[in-house]
Amino acid sequence: MRNAEDERVVAALGRAGVQGLAPGEMPLFTQLSEAYFARGVRLERSDRDALLGFGLDAAVVLLTPVVLEACRQLWGALSARAAERAVEGAGGLLSRIRLRLGRAGAPPDGAARVEFSAEELALLRTEVTRCAADLALTEAQQRLLADAIVGALAVPSPALPAGE
Structure with a gap:
């Protein structure tokens, strides 16, 4: 230990x-x-x-x-069990982020409609802030980075075109 x-x-x-x-x-x-x-x-x-x-x-x-x-x-x-569950949960979140952003990192035409819960967005904000702190960014810079990344995922995704 x-x-x-x-x-x-x-x-x-x-x-x-x-x-x-x-x-x-x-x-x-x-x-x-x-x-x-x-x-x-x-x-x-x-x-x-x-x-x-x-x-x-x-x-x-x-x-x-x-x-x-x-x-x-x-x-x-x-x-170990808690880590497995966290990975399972994170895996689903990662898949949904990928689906939302498409392969090139930008929403493709007709992107899938993916929404994130307030809890998921709070988790993402916490992780972005932690990573930014590890990069020695100031608290103001940490907040700006978290706002930018989480904000991009928080806005409603585009609606799917009719028939899809």
Whole structure:
């Protein structure tokens, strides 16, 4: 897990899981989770059976690494699913933009009638603004660029000629 925000979420989920499953480990949770994230994600047998040295006959199996690994996998699966849905949604939006603009980037004669929802236009505005900020444009320039691009898509598309 490389993203600090992802680690924060996984740690919070793990904390809730450990609190419910093994509340006695809570005093150690911070150190165990830091060690888990610091050494990378490896849940080998020795990690699952981590022992505290309180004597030869008193071995304690720690659940924290197991819970953190389960939470990491859950977060990864949910993130992947969200990304798939975003791509599916973006794919449809991209297709509609292409259809609206035609192949050469300008509306062809008899262009298909394509409209965009307020939500889609807001998404496009956000993305254009983010890209413009990445290009180090001023806020005024970012707004102008977003207005120009989103405005071109916001106006009603031309009506199809009769019979099409």
